Amino acid sequence: xxxxxxxxxxxxxxxxxxxxxxxxxxxxxxxxxxxxxxxxxxxxxxxxxxxxxxxxxxxxxxxxxxxxxxxxxxxxxxxxxxxxxxxxxxxxxxxxxxxxxxxxxxxxxxxxxxxxxxxxxxxxxxxxxxxxxxxxxxxxxxxxxxxxxxxxxxxxxxxxxxxxxxxxxxxxxxxxxxxxxxxxxxxxxxxxxxxxxxxxxxxxxxxxxxxxxxxxxxxxxxxxxxxxxxxxxxxxxxxxxxxxxxxxxxxxxxxxxxxxxxxxxxxxxxxxxxxxxxxxxxxxxxxxxxxxxxxxxxxxxxxxxxxxxxxxxxxxxxxxxxxxxxxxxxxxxxxxxxxxxxxxxxxxxxxxxxxxxxxxxxxxxxxxxxxxxxxxxxxxxxxxxxxxxxxxxxxxxxxxxxxxxxxxxxxxxxxxxxxxxxxxxxxxxxxxxxxxxxxxxxxxxxxxxxxxxxxxxxxx
Ligand code: UD1
Ligand code: MG
Numbered sequence: 252x253x254x255x256x257x258x259x260x261x262x263x264x265x266x267x268x269x270x271x272x273x274x275x276x277x278x279x280x281x282x283x284x285x286x287x288x289x290x291x292x293x294x295x296x297x298x299x300x301x302x303x304x305x306x307x308x309x310x311x312x313x314x315x316x317x318x319x320x321x322x323x324x325x326x327x328x329x330x331x332x333x334x335x336x337x338x339x340x341x342x343x344x345x346x347x348x349x350x351x352x353x354x355x356x357x358x359x360x361x362x363x364x365x366x367x368x369x370x371x372x373x374x375x376x377x378x379x380x381x382x383x384x385x386x387x388x389x390x391x392x393x394x395x396x397x398x399x400x401x402x403x404x405x406x407x408x409x410x411x412x413x414x415x416x417x418x419x420x421x422x423x424x425x426x427x428x429x430x431x432x433x434x435x436x437x438x439x440x441x442x443x444x445x446x447x448x449x450x451x452x453x454x455x456x457x458x459x460x461x462x463x464x465x466x467x468x469x470x471x472x473x474x475x476x477x478x479x480x481x482x483x484x485x486x487x488x489x490x491x492x493x494x495x496x497x498x499x500x501x502x503x504x505x506x507x508x509x510x511x512x513x514x515x516x517x518x519x520x521x522x523x524x525x526x527x528x529x530x531x532x533x534x535x536x537x538x539x540x541x542x543x544x545x546x547x548x549x550x551x552x553x554x555x556x557x558x559x560x561x562x563x564x565x566x567x568x569x570x571x572x573x574x575x576x577x578x579x580x581x582x583x584x585x586x587x588x589x590x591x592x593x594x595x596x597x598x599x600x601x602x603x604x605x606x607x608x609x610x611x612x613x614x615x616x617x618x619x620x621x622x623x624x625x626x627x628x629x630x631x632x633x634x635x636x637x638x639x640x641x642x643x644x645x646x647x648x649x650x651x652x653x654x655x656x657x658x659x660x661x662x663x664x665x666x667x668x669x670x671x672x673x674x675x676x677x678x679x680x681x682x683x684x685x686x687x688x689x690x691x692x693x694x695x696x697x698x699x700x701x702x703x704x705x706x707x708x709x710x711x
Contacts, residue, residue, distance in 0.1 A: 321604070427471030591660055
């Protein structure tokens with residue numbers, strides 16, 4: 252990989268120095284968590300950007316490499332570089348904690364700044380007033396960190412051993428255990444609000460009990476995996492993650508904005524979400540600059556799992572998991588559409604990414620082929636033909652009318668079936684624009700249309 256150019260060194264240095272200056276000022280005045288988080292995210296961007304450049308060749312030497320399958324002469328690129336983003340992110344979160352809790356530490360001690368408002372007689376014997384420290388808030392960060400660190404470790408395992416899909420599918424469930432444990436001891440609410448039309452039968456609230464934990468585990472499994480299967484085009488894994496993160500930040504802003512009636516009961520949850528998402532945006536932007544078409548690095552399953560788990564963590568510990576799902580509409584569609592191949596009703600090749608046509612330089616739908624020895628079940632073939640008529644699939648048949656091949660069941664291939672061949676970056680851009688529109692629609696539904704089903708929007 253190329254060394255950093257002098258312009259890059261200059262820009263990254265200026266950004267880092269500005270961020271450090273903001274951090275120093277924030278520390279002088281009560282921590283200022285929001286400014287500190289922004290500055291740490293800027294520094295995380297610079298650091299990730301530089302480290303990806305410095306270590307790309309080392310990854311290749313160690314065997315972490317992959318061929319870019321959609322290029323005329325496929326070169327080997329560093330694989331699993333999302334590891335750098337994940338590690339810098341974990342570092343950024345830890346470094347943010349002193350800023351998040353400075354106010355509480357100062358209030359509870361006679362420490363610097365002499366703001367010992369809570370200082371009382373007896374303090375000499377008992378030392379710091381640690382019992383006043385909001386440990387339950389710190390716990391959320393701690394368990395989020397534990398879950399994300401475990402996810403990263405398991406992601407590296409996957410990238411190192413190229414695990415089978417049916418094995419790695421459940422990896423995130425193990426990583427999510429610390430977070431679900433915290434939910435159990437700290438929050439433990441397993442009631443859900445019943446939509447208005449169902450209230451005469453079910454009442455206002457319904458207790459899902461253990462099923463609520465299964466639901467959260469399902470979210471923790473779904474988010475990472477659905478990002479990993481909407482993949483294979485330069486920039487799409489990081490791009491879709493950035494879109495989700497920015498939409499979540501927009502939703503958080505609706506709760507913490509100065510125009511909202513403050514203090515709102517959900518402010519703390521949404522600040523928690525903001526503080527976890529800002530550094531995520533920083534490290535992901537740095538990765539995207541290297542992964543966008545034409546890619547210089549691949550992000551690896553480590554990044555897909557890590558990104559998905561960041562969303563699961565903020566959704567579950569921030570108590571807005573249903574809103575979170577509204578921002579995953581394309582991924583949910585892709586998962587449902589993929590189901591026939593994921594569950595082996597239709598054979599699933601190792602790679603389902605779109606096929607590169609070297610003559611035109613454009614991407615076309617990739618296909619799964621069915622041989623005479625391993626034919627498709629006739630009834631499945633008939634369903635595929637109906638999907639073909641509906642332009643939901645591209646199917647080819649032989650002279651006997653038997654289905655010999657069909658386009659792979661991913662939203663990327665479906666997009667190409669509908670739109671015709673596209674250049675790689677054009678496909679990625681169109682999918683991201685569609686995802687942004689779906690996400691905005693989801694948020695609108697959440698805050699406006701939901702009033703038809705529930706008595707009020709919880710922003711008010
Ligand atoms: C998932 C998909 C698989 C898709 C792959 C592409 C399912 C069940 N699995 O598998 O169909 O082909 O992601 O990421 O849906 N690559 C490119 N260009 C890119 C990104 C990746 O050519 O922009 C290739 C590279 O050779 C890279 C490899 O894909 O090394 C990475 O594949 P990997 O992430 O290991 O695949 P899976 O996550 O197992
Ligand atoms: Mg992958």
